Amino acid sequence: MDMQMDHYHMHTYVPGQPIEKPQTKWIWKVFWILLAVTAVEVSFAFLNDGGSGHKNYLPAVGEKWLFISLTLVKAFYIVFHFMHLKDEKFNFKLTISLTTTFLIYFIALMMYEGYALRDNQMIRPDFFHRIYHESHGGAAHDDAAAHGAAEHGASELQEESHH
Amino acid sequence: MAHSASAPSGKSIWSGGVAPFNVSYGKMMMWFFLISDTFTFSSLLISYGVMRNKAENGFWPAPDEVFNHFPFYDGHIKLAFVSLMTFILIMSSVTMVLAVEAGHRFDKKAVVKWLSWTVVGGFLFLGSQAWEWYHFIEGTAAGKVTDLINPDGTNYVIHGANLTYNEYGAQLFANFFFFITGFHGSHVFSGVILNIIVLIMVIKGVMARRGHYEMVEKVGLYWHFVDLVWVFVFTFFYLI
Numbered sequence: 001m002d003m004q005m006d007h008y009h010m011h012t013y014v015p016g017q018p019i020e021k022p023q024t025k026w027i028w029k030v031f032w033i034l035l036a037v038t039a040v041e042v043s044f045a046f047l048n049d050g051g052s053g054h055k056n057y058l059p060a061v062g063e064k065w066l067f068i069s070l071t072l073v074k075a076f077y078i079v080f081h082f083m084h085l086k087d088e089k090f091n092f093k094l095t096i097s098l099t100t101t102f103l104i105y106f107i108a109l110m111m112y113e114g115y116a117l118r119d120n121q122m123i124r125p126d127f128f129h130r131i132y133h134e135s136h137g138g139a140a141h142d143d144a145a146a147h148g149a150a151e152h153g154a155s156e157l158q159e160e161s162h163h
Numbered sequence: 164m165a166h167s168a169s170a171p172s173g174k175s176i177w178s179g180g181v182a183p184f185n186v187s188y189g190k191m192m193m194w195f196f197l198i199s200d201t202f203t204f205s206s207l208l209i210s211y212g213v214m215r216n217k218a219e220n221g222f223w224p225a226p227d228e229v230f231n232h233f234p235f236y237d238g239h240i241k242l243a244f245v246s247l248m249t250f251i252l253i254m255s256s257v258t259m260v261l262a263v264e265a266g267h268r269f270d271k272k273a274v275v276k277w278l279s280w281t282v283v284g285g286f287l288f289l290g291s292q293a294w295e296w297y298h299f300i301e302g303t304a305a306g307k308v309t310d311l312i313n314p315d316g317t318n319y320v321i322h323g324a325n326l327t328y329n330e331y332g333a334q335l336f337a338n339f340f341f342f343i344t345g346f347h348g349s350h351v352f353s354g355v356i357l358n359i360i361v362l363i364m365v366i367k368g369v370m371a372r373r374g375h376y377e378m379v380e381k382v383g384l385y386w387h388f389v390d391l392v393w394v395f396v397f398t399f400f401y402l403i
Contacts, residue, residue: 005370011267011375012374013371019269019270022264022273024202024261027257027261027264031253031254035250037252038246038249038250041398041402042242042246042402045227045241045242063403064403067398067402067403068398071394071395071397074394075394075395076258079387082256082259082260083384083387084380084381087380088184088185089184089185089186091183091184092184092185092191095184095195096198099198100201101202103257107205107209110210110213113213114212114213114215114217117213117216117217118216118217118218118219125330
């Protein structure tokens with residue numbers, strides 16, 4: 001059963017065959033690249049204090065994109081070198097990497113969705129109460145919501161509308 | 164290890180009989196599993212991003228202010244421990260790729276050596292993660308003073324984070340942290356188990372009898388993927 005092979009060519013071990021010398025130079029090269037990129041990321045996070053304003057070498061948006069691009073650099077080295085994707089056939093490289101690039105569109109969409117959720121306050125605790133009151137002729141209730149009733153429970157909200 | 168696939172003359176490589184991608188079934192399915200896992204982790208990290216963007220400014224905890232402990236050191240030091248964890252995982256990725264390289268040369272001794280170091284690195288990472296979780300759950304001694312009043316008139320103080328409250332800010336942050344790092348940690352754990360199984364198989368000479376060490380390559384792919392996911396978790400949870 002061990003002799004069963006797939007229909008592609010593979011080097012197999014012949015007993016007594018001499019063992020070659022290790023070729024590990026490229027592995028350590030990739031290791032140093034990964035380590036250096038991580039060091040740059042961490043030192044930037046360390047030096048760039050962001051909100052505190054003491055030391056701000058880079059605006060927050062720039063820092064964000066720097067981190068994302070450096071992370072993609074690391075991802076490239078891990079996938080193409082450590083996982084040997086660079087040695088595969090072109091079609092296989094495409095099969096693996098092209099599918100994941102569509103994620104970029106998804107990410108961009110959802111990040112804007114997050115900002116929209118914040119700005120429109122769609123899912124505040126009183127959202128469904130507001131809809132309920134609006135559909136039952138309580139337009140005045142918008143004022144209560146604007147004055148911070150959002151943090152109160154439903155029963156308090158109704159009590160306030162009676163006062 | 165694979166040479167070019169060649170179809171019988173006059174026939175397409177897609178008409179059967181050869182592997183068009185020149186990759187074995189098992190290895191290709193491991194890649195496709197990893198693609199599906201990529202989408203799982205992506206959706207988790209994307210939902211984290213959505214809720215973070217949704218949160219009002221200042222309410223979301225700054226991770227480098229939350230995770231600033233280091234073993235055997237009393238002060239606070241930003242990002243040091245998580246950088247160490249990243250280093251451990253990158254290092255275990257290197258030992259794994261060394262094991263795969265040794266497998267290509269049928270060097271059983273070297274495979275056993277490097278795969279063992281990979282298992283050690285995996286356990287070190289899991290231990291570090293447990294330590295990180297412990298400190299996040301314990302919280303600071305000062306805690307956060309809430310405006311809730313105890314029966315004795317003092318303010319109610321919360322320490323640390325769990326699935327009910329979070330001393331450092333938005334409670335949702337704790338939920339995402341536990342879920343995403345926990346999901347990644349369970350991947351690391353199953354990776355360590357797979358590595359141990361393959362290590363035992365290598366030691367018993369199963370791969371030598373089989374004539375190739377492709378199983379080491381397959382668990383290697385999984386292990387590198389776990390490292391890859393951590394690279395992204397590190398960026399989105401700790402750096403940004």
